[in-house]
């Protein structure tokens with residue numbers, strides 16, 4: 001039997017010995033990958049008595065790739081991930097002054113991994129700056145191919161910036177550029193198709209996971225045709241493709257305008273009682289307050305690229321920090337997915353065997369769940385909870401906990417394996 005994961009009629013077919021490419025990552029990448037992969041292998045071995053085993057295939061990207069091949073992101077790496085469908089990666093440094101804006105962005109764009117999925121929940125015993133971290137249980141769907149990831153920028157004073165400013169002033173009578181001589185120019189595209197596929201994935205997820213609401217987060221009050229377009233197209237998609245499964249605030253407003261508030265409240269209550277998912281929206285600034293003050297009101301969050309970047313790190317902080325924030329980049333149509341931590345390369349800790357490997361490990365848990373290897377995934381999750389509850393933790397948690405035993409990255413992995 002082939003050891004390749006394939007998609008058949010939209011369903012993943014996973015052999016017992018799947019080849020899974022991995023990118024070790026820059027900075028702390030080698031520390032956290034060594035620790036996390038040991039835990040994943042041990043859990044798979046234990047859960048399936050050796051009947052299943054991942055065949056890891058190293059593919060190069062970042063500094064390791066540059067040192068060995070002279071290229072930051074070799075074509076072979078993209079080809080292998082393309083071929084084997086599912087991959088996992090450590091963080092990659094964004095090269096400064098190179099031709100590539102960001103290797104992470106390049107990987108996501110070139111494989112068209114349009115959803116950046118970032119679940120945020122609290123694990124028992126993890127220290128948090130908020131009183132009730134357990135109230136946070138959200139899943140972020142961050143758009144991964146447009147907005148600033150497809151942003152076009154020109155430096156202040158450059159010929160291009162001058163030309164564009166001149167064009168805007170002469171062709172469109174634009175007068176609000178306050179300092180035209182010294183303005184850098186940025187353009188961010190946001191499309192109906194891009195919005196629809198992201199919001200579709202978020203609503204499908206909410207249906208499959210039995211979640212009550214999807215919140216569209218945007219800054220549409222100011223940027224009406226990009227952020228505002230995202231909100232409009234998101235609501236329209238819910239009302240057309242998911243008419244029998246959702247009730248939207250847009251529909252609420254229409255009923256209120258025609259029949260009054262009482263009728264609108266009743267329509268919404270009836271829809272929710274019938275098990276429909278509430279599709280609502282929130283402007284990005286107040287959203288950042290409300291996820292802190294009333295996190296229970298939010299479940300699935302669908303948002304554009306930049307908003308999603310801020311929201312991911314802010315929410316991670318509420319449940320213990322970026323050391324425990326997993327994620328995945330997914331194309332639900334082709335089946336391609338790269339699992340990866342939310343954090344970066346933390347260069348000051350590189351090679352010190354110090355940082356928390358939980359983010360990349362829990363990204364591995366998401367990957368195991370995605371493969372249908374739930375038993376191994378659950379085993380790791382329970383071990384993380386058990387180990388942290390026993391106060392055996394890496395520096396990031398130890399500095400926030402009383403009576404903790406601080407261990408290195410590799411020793412934390414040893415403890416996790418013992419607790420499987």
Ligand SMILES: NC(=O)C1=CN([C@@H]2O[C@H](COP(=O)(O)OP(=O)(O)OC[C@H]3O[C@@H](n4cnc5c(N)ncnc54)[C@H](OP(=O)(O)O)[C@@H]3O)[C@@H](O)[C@H]2O)C=CC1
Nearest residue numbers: 090091092093094104322323342343344345346355356396
């Ligand atoms: N997906 C990716 O590959 C990403 C790559 N990057 C890239 O990473 C590089 C560095 O970015 P930077 O802004 O410093 O952000 P980082 O996420 O790399 O690090 C910021 C801080 O977060 C904490 N942290 C990060 N990872 C861990 C961990 N595993 N365990 C415990 N604490 C952790 C540390 O906090 P403390 O100092 O408090 O201990 C660290 O100093 C840049 O080149 C950036 O472009 C950034 C984000 C994502």
Ligand SMILES: O=C(O)CCC(=O)C(=O)O
Nearest residue numbers: 094102103104105309342
């Ligand atoms: O690629 C980068 O430099 C940043 C990526 C990032 O911040 C993220 O994925 O959250």
Ligand SMILES: [Mg+2]
Nearest residue numbers: 309312313342
């Ligand atoms: Mg980020």
